[in-house]
Amino acid sequence: MLAHTEFGSAEAPRLLIVHGLFGSGRNWGVIAKRLSDSYRVVTCDLRNHGSSPRTETHAYADLAADLAELIEHLGAPMHVCGHSMGGKAAMMLALERPDLLDRLIVADIAPVAYGHSQMQFIDAMRGVDLETVSRRSDAEAQLGALGVEPALQSFFTQSLDVAGKRWRLNLDTLAAEMDKILSFPEVDKRFDGPALFLSGAGSDYVRTEHREPIKALFPEARFAKIPQAGHWLHADKPREFEAALRAFLSMDL
Structure with missing residues (x-):
């Protein structure tokens, strides 16, 4: 089971936040506490990060299965928000186990392969x-x-x-699996639920040409940008990021 921390009332709608590469759930503590006035917010450490188990693999199918196990343990369905690598894990979860998700928020990443190594x-x-x-x-x-x-x-x-x-x-597994982290699996499925692709206006991670592959997998996808924010949009503009999440999660669809 992934290490995780919960914030807010157990009776509130659930929101799972999934961090990016080299991060951990603790990076999201401030935003999680602020959102906990309206949601039962769960932050987790992905495998090979933080206090979660070390493994020899770091494929997105594995990360999605870990998240599915956590959601089933805590209670489905949940809203899921993932940033960067965590966004890819959240997308894979939505495609493989749509029954576990209510709404999906993907922060500054697309379901495509990237050329920049970490x-x-x-x-x-x-x-x-x-x-x-x-x-x-x-x-x-x-x-x-x-x-x-x-x-x-x-x-x-x-x-x-x-x-x-x-x-x-x-670091050893993350190095060995870097090609998988930078890519995204070919998946012959789609997630028909509500999805928000939220990006930083100063980031080039989600480009115009990415909208077609996003829409192919997430036909209900909506797109928004946060001005004066880069790839770490939640750190650059935390209040604006929080406001965007609240607006999307509360809107009538």
Whole structure:
């Protein structure tokens, strides 16, 4: 079972939030707490991240099966919101197990293969000498020396267990499965439920040419952009992101 945290009343409609690559449920704590006034919000750690199990695979079919197990345990159906890699996992869940979802929100990702690797960040994290790290700022300094920008230094070190001298990320599996993470499986299914594809106006992850493959799999898809936000739109514009979720989840369809 995936590690998870719940916020809000058990009687409220359920919303599952799925983080992206190198993240964890804790990255979404502030937004989850704010949304918990109206929803039973669940944040989880995907496999090979945070406190969830380490495995040798990281295919989207596996991630979707993990999410299905969690939803069945907590009670279906749920609204599901996934960002980046978590968005692909949420899309795969919706396609494979539409009975478990009410509404789907996909944050700044499309069901397509991407050409940019994330291996440079795995190499940077592997390059940190954890034995010399006594606080997160030590690791951030080393990541900076390895060419990682400040915002990502802070993001990555949220997954650092300083006392245990280890990353809460299975870097070996994530490296081995990077091609699968960047791609998206061919699926001969579709999700006919409500879906919102929410992207950052300053991001190029969801482009005009992606709308056709999105509509093929999610015929009820709606599209929206958050101004002055990039790929990490929930971190760049958290209030606007929250407002977009509330509007979509509460609208009559």
